[in-house]
Amino acid sequence: MNFFKKSDNGRHDVIMEELRQKITSACMPEQVEKIAEQELSILAKISPTTAEYTIGITYIDYLVCLPWNKKTEDNLNLARAERILSENHYGLRTIKERVLEHLAVKVLMMNKKARILIVDDEEIARKNLAHVLTKEEYEVAAVADGEGALRELQASEFDVVLTDLRMGKIDGMDLLDRIKVRYPDTRVIMVTGYATVPSAIEAMQKGAYHYLAKPFKLDEVRAVIKKALETKTTRANTKGSVLCFTGPPGTGKTSLGRSIAGALGRKFTRIALGGLKDEADIRGHRRTYVGAKPGRVIEEIRRVESSNPVIMLDELDKVGRDFKGDPASALLEVLDPEQNRTFVDHYLDAPFDLSSVMFILTANVLDTVPAPLRDRMEVIEFSGYTQDEKAHIASRFLCPKQIREKGLSPGQVVFADSAVAKIIQEYTREAGIRNLERKIATVCRKIAKASVDRQGAFEPVRITAETVEQYLGKRKYRFDVIEEHDRIGVATGLVRTETGGDIIFVEAAKMKGSKELIITGSLGDVMQESAQAALSYIRSNADAFGIPDNFFEHHDIHIHVPSGAIQKDGPSAGITILLALASLLTGRAARRDIAMTGEITLTGRILPVGGIKEKVLAAKRAKVKTMIVPARNRDDVEELDEEMKKDIEIRLVDSVVDAVQAVLV
Numbered sequence: 001m002n003f004f005k006k007s008d009n010g011r012h013d014v015i016m017e018e019l020r021q022k023i024t025s026a027c028m029p030e031q032v033e034k035i036a037e038q039e040l041s042i043l044a045k046i047s048p049t050t051a052e053y054t055i056g057i058t059y060i061d062y063l064v065c066l067p068w069n070k071k072t073e074d075n076l077n078l079a080r081a082e083r084i085l086s087e088n089h090y091g092l093r094t095i096k097e098r099v100l101e102h103l104a105v106k107v108l109m110m111n112k113k114a115r116i117l118i119v120d121d122e123e124i125a126r127k128n129l130a131h132v133l134t135k136e137e138y139e140v141a142a143v144a145d146g147e148g149a150l151r152e153l154q155a156s157e158f159d160v161v162l163t164d165l166r167m168g169k170i171d172g173m174d175l176l177d178r179i180k181v182r183y184p185d186t187r188v189i190m191v192t193g194y195a196t197v198p199s200a201i202e203a204m205q206k207g208a209y210h211y212l213a214k215p216f217k218l219d220e221v222r223a224v225i226k227k228a229l230e231t232k233t234t235r236a237n238t239k240g241s242v243l244c245f246t247g248p249p250g251t252g253k254t255s256l257g258r259s260i261a262g263a264l265g266r267k268f269t270r271i272a273l274g275g276l277k278d279e280a281d282i283r284g285h286r287r288t289y290v291g292a293k294p295g296r297v298i299e300e301i302r303r304v305e306s307s308n309p310v311i312m313l314d315e316l317d318k319v320g321r322d323f324k325g326d327p328a329s330a331l332l333e334v335l336d337p338e339q340n341r342t343f344v345d346h347y348l349d350a351p352f353d354l355s356s357v358m359f360i361l362t363a364n365v366l367d368t369v370p371a372p373l374r375d376r377m378e379v380i381e382f383s384g385y386t387q388d389e390k391a392h393i394a395s396r397f398l399c400p401k402q403i404r405e406k407g408l409s410p411g412q413v414v415f416a417d418s419a420v421a422k423i424i425q426e427y428t429r430e431a432g433i434r435n436l437e438r439k440i441a442t443v444c445r446k447i448a449k450a451s452v453d454r455q456g457a458f459e460p461v462r463i464t465a466e467t468v469e470q471y472l473g474k475r476k477y478r479f480d481v482i483e484e485h486d487r488i489g490v491a492t493g494l495v496r497t498e499t500g501g502d503i504i505f506v507e508a509a510k511m512k513g514s515k516e517l518i519i520t521g522s523l524g525d526v527m528q529e530s531a532q533a534a535l536s537y538i539r540s541n542a543d544a545f546g547i548p549d550n551f552f553e554h555h556d557i558h559i560h561v562p563s564g565a566i567q568k569d570g571p572s573a574g575i576t577i578l579l580a581l582a583s584l585l586t587g588r589a590a591r592r593d594i595a596m597t598g599e600i601t602l603t604g605r606i607l608p609v610g611g612i613k614e615k616v617l618a619a620k621r622a623k624v625k626t627m628i629v630p631a632r633n634r635d636d637v638e639e640l641d642e643e644m645k646k647d648i649e650i651r652l653v654d655s656v657v658d659a660v661q662a663v664l665v
């Protein structure tokens with residue numbers, strides 16, 4: 001049956017021919033080329049007015065446009081990489097070191113000479129092959145029999161084993177069997193003078209990489225070895241290549257990822273995992289309807305036109321809340337070097353090799369990341385910046401960048417140090433520098449507008465602490481700690497949140513009633529239990545605190561942590577709750593300028609907690625002068641930079657009694 005009118009027929013043929021040519025010139029893997037051709041032959045038979053036709057054409061178009069074999073050449077010069085990372089980022093010393101170590105491993109893997117083992121009982125053949133392959137820059141060992149080969153393999157790793165089939169006790173086939181079991185990554189190439197089809201088939205079935213019949217041409221051997229190594233090197237390169245950057249927002253995770261791509265000379269792209277709702281967003285939609293699309297990974301690869309970009313998967317910890325399907329398994333398929341060589345996107349319906357993509361994950365916290373994913377990542381922790389670091393970054397990077405981006409010239413706007421310090425302290429309260437950058441952008445935008453209003457007759461502007469308010473309005477943050485006085489029933493605590501460390505005030509109140517404990521302020525289960533433990537501790541030590549025995553019979557107690565809209569949890573607020581209660585019940589005010597963190601036990605010990613660094617930074621941001629930290633966190637405190645410990649006294653405390661003595665006036 002012919003569906004077409006005559007004129008349609010002509011156009012249809014032209015389209016088919018164009019697609020055919022695109023398929024041949026797309027350098028697709030053989031298997032995919034076949035799929036495309038099959039699809040094309042189906043299309044040739046159906047009417048261009050059907051939906052299937054459109055779906056088919058879009059599909060083939062997609063296939064031919066993917067960068068199947070298009071890669072950027074890696075630049076693995078470490079000195080250059082170090083320079084690029086330093087030029088774009090202030091500080092982050094240990095993080096840069098970790099990243100460079102990671103890249104160094106890559107360089108070594110790339111430059112490592114491949115090792116080849118020749119197994120042949122004929123001395124002349126063995127020597128000849130060894131001679132030729134050594135000249136090809138391989139590291140070669142040669143042995144006369146299977147036993148010798150096993151000894152060599154046990155002593156060190158080989159990439160390729162070139163073995164004769166007929167030998168003494170352990171023949172080539174036996175050797176192949178044992179290698180496949182013990183060294184599955186090693187490629188085995190069979191060589192024999194008695195080439196018969198059945199033995200060739202048997203060897204390939206058992207997992208040999210290739211089969212050469214004697215007499216063979218040297219070029220043939222060279223080509224086969226090269227191919228075997230190519231598939232193997234990429235594999236070794238990608239193992240453990242999933243870096244995961246964790247830390248509060250605005251601490252430079254994304255921009256460091258971008259710099260790594262720059263240093264390697266690779267393309268860079270980002271996928272925000274937090275925005276994905278469905279497995280199909282990762283694995284693609286089946287192409288049964290018009291508008292079906294591949295997943296984001298394949299989409300990005302097509303967009304950057306390279307099959308080895310650096311892909312940053314952002315917000316790993318935000319995935320899964322309302323995700324349809326299992327995000328962890330879909331991500332594993334993408335990330336796991338064992339699986340991603342043959343990643344099948346549902347739309348493509350053909351394997352795409354993701355093994356040369358460098359994935360970098362980012363997350364604010366790791367608590368919600370599934371264990372199988374965590375196992376495959378090399379975690380690098382980013383922490384918040386100190387006031388000094390922020391000031392440096394602002395004057396070296398953020399101000400010049402914003403001045404440039406808002407169309408102003410460097411001489412037109414000058415930020416005085418005092419202005420930057422004021423913006424940091426009074427207009428932002430964050431671990432990173434995202435809001436700081438926004439505030440600087442706001443100032444620059446206002447100046448840009450003024451400059452346009454005055455049509456060029458514009459004096460250079462110097463922003464100082466005094467003039468900041470003109471641009472940004474009244475200050476945003478007050479210093480709740482130093483600007484207020486000590487109170488009864490209110491204690492200052494430090495907690496860790498997704499956005500870094502934060503200061504909290506725990507309030508306690510008592511009223512006539514009957515032994516009820518009321519807890520409010522969006523506290524999670526663990527925090528509620530801490531409150532109960534704190535109360536029990538005080539009740540069981542009522543005498544020591546000088547609280548009448550029958551007090552609890554006739555009173556209710558209410559514990560509240562303001563900022564009720566924010567969910568809070570974790571055991572580390574235990575000591576703060578206890579001190580708010582102790583202050584309330586003893587009638588002694590709690591020092592507002594001492595902030596504390598620590599888990600408590602019913603016997604009054606203080607247990608160590610996490611996030612010390614972020615908490616110290618939060619304390620300093622809030623102008624706290626003294627911090628109480630569990631004595632068992634001594635190591636974390638000792639690890640802090642001197643810069644970090646400046647202007648704050650950190651007291652290590654072992655027991656609740658010591659904390660009470662320090663805090664209650």
Ligand code: ADP
Binds near residue numbers: 251256
């Ligand atoms: P994240 O990904 O951690 O949320 P970003 O990488 O988006 O943070 O950083 C926010 C901004 O701060 C970017 O403009 C970035 O260039 C800048 N920035 C962060 N850390 C540094 C640093 N150490 N030196 C220079 N600029 C930085």
